[in-house]
Amino acid sequence: MKKHGRPEIPRKTIYRLSIYLRCLQRLRQNGLETVSSEALARAAGVKPTQLRKDLTYFGQFGTRGLGYEVDQLAKMITDLLGTNHLQPVVLIGVGSLGTALLRYRGFEQEGFEIVGAFDAELRRHRDADLKVPLFPMERLAEIISKHRVKMAIVSVPAAAGQAVINELTALGIVGILNFAPVVPVVPDHVTVNNVNLAIELENLSYFIQE
Amino acid sequence: MKKHGRPEIPRKTIYRLSIYLRCLQRLRQNGLETVSSEALARAAGVKPTQLRKDLTYFGQFGTRGLGYEVDQLAKMITDLLGTNHLQPVVLIGVGSLGTALLRYRGFEQEGFEIVGAFDAELRRHRDADLKVPLFPMERLAEIISKHRVKMAIVSVPAAAGQAVINELTALGIVGILNFAPVVPVVPDHVTVNNVNLAIELENLSYFIQE
DNA sequence: AAATGTGAAGTTGTTCACAGCT
DNA sequence: AGCTGTGAACAACTTCACATTT
Numbered sequence: 001m002k003k004h005g006r007p008e009i010p011r012k013t014i015y016r017l018s019i020y021l022r023c024l025q026r027l028r029q030n031g032l033e034t035v036s037s038e039a040l041a042r043a044a045g046v047k048p049t050q051l052r053k054d055l056t057y058f059g060q061f062g063t064r065g066l067g068y069e070v071d072q073l074a075k076m077i078t079d080l081l082g083t084n085h086l087q088p089v090v091l092i093g094v095g096s097l098g099t100a101l102l103r104y105r106g107f108e109q110e111g112f113e114i115v116g117a118f119d120a121e122l123r124r125h126r127d128a129d130l131k132v133p134l135f136p137m138e139r140l141a142e143i144i145s146k147h148r149v150k151m152a153i154v155s156v157p158a159a160a161g162q163a164v165i166n167e168l169t170a171l172g173i174v175g176i177l178n179f180a181p182v183v184p185v186v187p188d189h190v191t192v193n194n195v196n197l198a199i200e201l202e203n204l205s206y207f208i209q210e
Numbered sequence: 211m212k213k214h215g216r217p218e219i220p221r222k223t224i225y226r227l228s229i230y231l232r233c234l235q236r237l238r239q240n241g242l243e244t245v246s247s248e249a250l251a252r253a254a255g256v257k258p259t260q261l262r263k264d265l266t267y268f269g270q271f272g273t274r275g276l277g278y279e280v281d282q283l284a285k286m287i288t289d290l291l292g293t294n295h296l297q298p299v300v301l302i303g304v305g306s307l308g309t310a311l312l313r314y315r316g317f318e319q320e321g322f323e324i325v326g327a328f329d330a331e332l333r334r335h336r337d338a339d340l341k342v343p344l345f346p347m348e349r350l351a352e353i354i355s356k357h358r359v360k361m362a363i364v365s366v367p368a369a370a371g372q373a374v375i376n377e378l379t380a381l382g383i384v385g386i387l388n389f390a391p392v393v394p395v396v397p398d399h400v401t402v403n404n405v406n407l408a409i410e411l412e413n414l415s416y417f418i419q420e
Numbered sequence: 421a422a423a424t425g426t427g428a429a430g431t432t433g434t435t436c437a438c439a440g441c442t
Numbered sequence: 443a444g445c446t447g448t449g450a451a452c453a454a455c456t457t458c459a460c461a462t463t464t
Contacts, residue, residue, distance in 0.1 A: 010432075014413055015409065018413060022409075045393040047434080052446065056446090056447060061446095062445075062446050064444080064445055064447080065444045066446085067445070087415055089411070097313075100306070101310065103307075106407055107407070151411070151414055175414035177410050181232060183233075183254060183255040185255075196228075198319065199225065201299070202228045202291050203291075204401055206224050208361060246424090247423075257456080258423095259457055263455095266425060266426070272423075273464065275424080275464045277424080
């Protein structure tokens with residue numbers, strides 16, 4: 001995990017922005033037009049002061065004595081996160097987890113489109129019901145350039161992890177959601193978010209003892 | 211996400227322990243018997259001093275002038291995390307993501323066994339190749355008590371999230387790996403690790419701008 | 421000589437307290 | 443009166459510097 005670009009803003013703040021956005025969307029569905037930092041913070045599971053501090057990294061969006069306009073704040077967060085337009089993504093590694101991720105509807109709902117899935121060995125995984133086109137690794141460069149892809153999801157085994165990540169960064173990918181259980185090394189301008197499901201469970205295991 | 215039990219130890223330290231363990235396992239496969247904090251830290255992607263500080267929360271395990279014994283350190287971390295014995299887990303929500311998680315081999319490799327998968331509507335998801343037994347929600351209490359389950363994976367839609375989590379905690383579950391896009395409310399003695407794949411992608415989206 | 425263990429210093433992130441709008 | 447915006451205080455975590463052990 002690395003940060004850059006606007007380095008003075010805590011990464012956790014960016015993460016919480018996404019949570020605020022989800023809450024705002026729900027508030028909007030409920031017909032709310034305005035919300036106080038206290039109410040929004042409670043919905044997001046944080047303290048009101050933290051919400052306000054998070055927002056002030058980017059400017060002033062509220063009205064004192066009143067609160068925030070739901071629509072306006074949601075739009076500003078969307079713009080800020082860069083999710084206001086559809087983002088093309090490639091997925092590498094169509095094994096058990098990769099297939100699972102391809103079936104998962106959650107990504108497209110939030111503005112991401114998996115334009116291609118790649119694997120070193122395609123044969124086995126030709127599930128007819130997958131809507132995402134499958135390609136051999138040889139066509140990775142072509143698809144990335146054709147769709148101007150900047151983000152990738154990596155769900156290959158540990159042994160292949162670093163090599164695949166090297167290939168992706170060489171092809172211009174600058175954001176990687178990495179499920180491979182490795183500690184990836186990438187150039188400075190590339191951001192990696194690591195998700196390791198086994199470690200999350202293992203972590204729980206510690207806390208439930210006794 | 212909550213902490214308790216041994217509260218003085220940073221949660222991030224516990225998380226890194228898992229990473230150290232993976233690195234140690236790899237070192238052991240390569241026949242290494244001893245490792246310095248510098249070498250292990252490099253493998254784990256942290257600074258040597260951080261590794262040493264992390265370990266001293268739990269005692270002294272190294273030999274000055276020499277380093278750490280790989281086997282011994284791995285065993286101590288395993289004991290500490292509580293992954294030295296097989297841990298039964300239930301999974302709630304056999305939708306696209308839930309099915310994916312059931313197919314994922316990563317959990318059992320690390321000592322977790324999904325003893326049952328549950329869903330409000332079972333019909334659709336009778337994939338013959340799933341090895342995990344599927345049950346209706348009505349049998350949740352029975353299975354949890356039969357296998358003495360303390361951990362659960364929640365992969366239901368947002369709308370069902372809090373209700374399912376309430377049911378689980380009422381049945382004695384104390385550790386939850388939550389994929390439902392909600393901000394869960396749980397009693398103090400319950401630990402929740404939230405994983406939100408859409409938010410991870412959204413977060414990347416911010417960092418790749420410009 | 422080599423490498424750990426650790427108090428102290430430094431850095432980062434959170435919360436407080438209250439000034440300032442509306 | 444109510445609620446935001448923010449410098450200052452605080453807390454948590456990381457890194458340094460070096461004493462200590464083999």
